[in-house]
Amino acid sequence: MKVLVPVKRVIDYNVKVRVKADGSGVDLENVKMSMNPFDEIAVEEAIRLKEAGTADEVVAVSIGVKQAQETLRTALAMGADRAILIVAAADAHQDIEPLAVAKILKAVIDEEQPNLVLAGKQAIDNDMNATGQMLSALLGWSQATFASEVKVEGDSAVVTREVDGGLQTIKVKLPAIVTVDLRLNQPRYASLPNIMKAKKKPLDEKTAADYGVDVSPRLEVVKTAEPEARQAGEIVPDVDTLVAKLKERGLV
Template sequence: MKVLVPVKRVIDYNVKARVKADGSGVDLANVKMSMNPFDEIAVEEAIRLKEKGVATEIVVVSIGVKQAQETLRTALAMGADRAILIEAASDVHTDIEPLAVAKLLAAVAKEEQPQIILAGKQAIDNDLNATGQMLAALLGWAQATFASEITVEGDAATVTREVDGGLQTIKVKLPAVITADLRLNEPRYASLPNIMKAKKKPLEEKTAADYGVDVTPRLTVVKTAEPAGRKAGVKVGSVDELIAKLKDEAGVL
């Protein structure tokens, strides 16, 4: 069974994002970039499926700038077998929109014929949470989003989903698109020997034009602004004073 895992290059989650002076977007100059954390979880889950003997090959694919090679090499060092880079932008500030990403991934899926596409539920840079759902619709496949547990048996996958009301367990027929939530697993660190081996693993480079997909943005960023700073807190001398402030000033009681 082949598993396809899309991964995205984003600002490292430990870095505080800065807005450009002209408000046109987030400043990415000299900023540490890493694999999207939810995608890292998806890669880890694919590797675990391979270790269980369920998956036979793991293919990772990234869509964006040429620098995403680093992200793919990280996935290869974790344990993926080969990688595909689809260069769809030359400027690191250009974010390929979910529909274009889904169309490109659908084209890759038709070539690779995976049984499972295992993706992160969303990217931490735009938080759109749309690519997995769009991809399933384009392919006509079953989908199981926000997965916190995955079990694959035969031609079906049982997925426990995190929903507003708690946990929901569903069974989907393969092929299927599954998106990983935060509590699915704890990703492993790539060992030094595996990092060295990853340099020799195949990484195929393509362009969006190779798949006939138009990645021209349909959305325009009007303005980007940082959130307002939090006001300083105050100390209270007693419980009665705290209750009075919550009631009279905060209006929460």
Template sequence: MKVLVPVKRVIDYNVKVRVKADGTGVDLANVKMSMNPFDEIAVEEAIRLKEAGKAEEVIVVSIGVKQAQETLRTALAMGADRAILVTAAEDVHTDIEPLAVAKVLAKIVAEEAPGLVIMGKQAIDNDMNATGQMLAGLLGWAQATYANKLDVEGDAATVAREVDGGLQTVKVTLPAIITADLRLNEPRYASLPNIMKAKKKPLDEKTAADFGIDVSPRLEIVKTSEPAERAAGIKVGSVDELVAKLKDVGAL
């Protein structure tokens, strides 16, 4: 069974995001970029399936700018077998929308015929949380989102999902789409020898036009702004004063 893992290049989660002075978007100049953390968890889970003998090949794919090659090489260094880069934008500030990504992925799925697609539940840059669901809809496949635990046996996968108030266990028939949540696993660090080996692993380059997909944005970003600064707290001298302040939220 092949496992396909889509990955996205995003601003590193340790970096403090800055908004451009003119409010047209986020400043990416000289900013460290890395693999979306949820996608990294998905890559790790796919590799574990291969190590357990439940998958034969792990393919990673990224849709975006040419610089996403670095992200794919990271996934290859972790243990993925080969990669596909679909160049769909020239400007690093251009974010390909979920529906366009899902359409491209659907074409790749048709070519590669994986038995399972594992992907992050959302990207930390736009927090859309839509690509996996859209892909399942386009393919007509079963889906299990927010995976906390995954067990593949034969032609079915049992998934413990993180839901409000606890965990929900579902069983889906393969092929299926699984989206990874934070507690699914702890991704490994790529060793130096594996980083060197990753440079020789196959990385195919394609464009969105090769699949006949129009990735033109349907949404227009009108303005980007910093979140409002949190107001300073106050000290109260007694429980009665605290209760009075809580009654009048505007006074806090």
């Protein structure tokens, strides 16, 4: 069984994001970038499936700028067998929209013919949470989103997913798209020997044009702004004063 894992290069989750002075977007100059945390969990799960003998090959795919090859090398160091980089933008500030990503991934899947696609449920930079669902629709495949547990049983996958009311377990027929949530696993750290081995693993490079996909943005960011600063609290002497203040502000 072949497992394909899309991964995205994003600002590291430990970095405080800065907005450009003109409000045109996020400042990426000299900012540490890393693999999207949800995608890292998807890579870990794919590797665990391989270690359990369920999967034979794990292929990592990234769509974006040329520097995304560093993200793919991380996936290879974790244990992925090979990687594919689709260069779809020259500027790191250009975010490839979910529909364009899904169309490119569909073309890659048509070539690779994986049995399972494991993807992060969303990227932490735009929080779209749409690519997996769009890809499922384009392929006509089963989908299971927000997975906190994945088991492959024959030609099906049993997925426990997180929903508003708790947990829901569903069974989907393979091939399928599964988007993973934070509680699925704890990703491993890549060891130094594996980092060195990753440099020799195959990494193919293609472009969006090779797949005939137009990545021109359909959305326009009008303005980006910092969240409003939280106002300081106020200490009141007694309950009556508190109630009066709440009424004054229309909160009761």
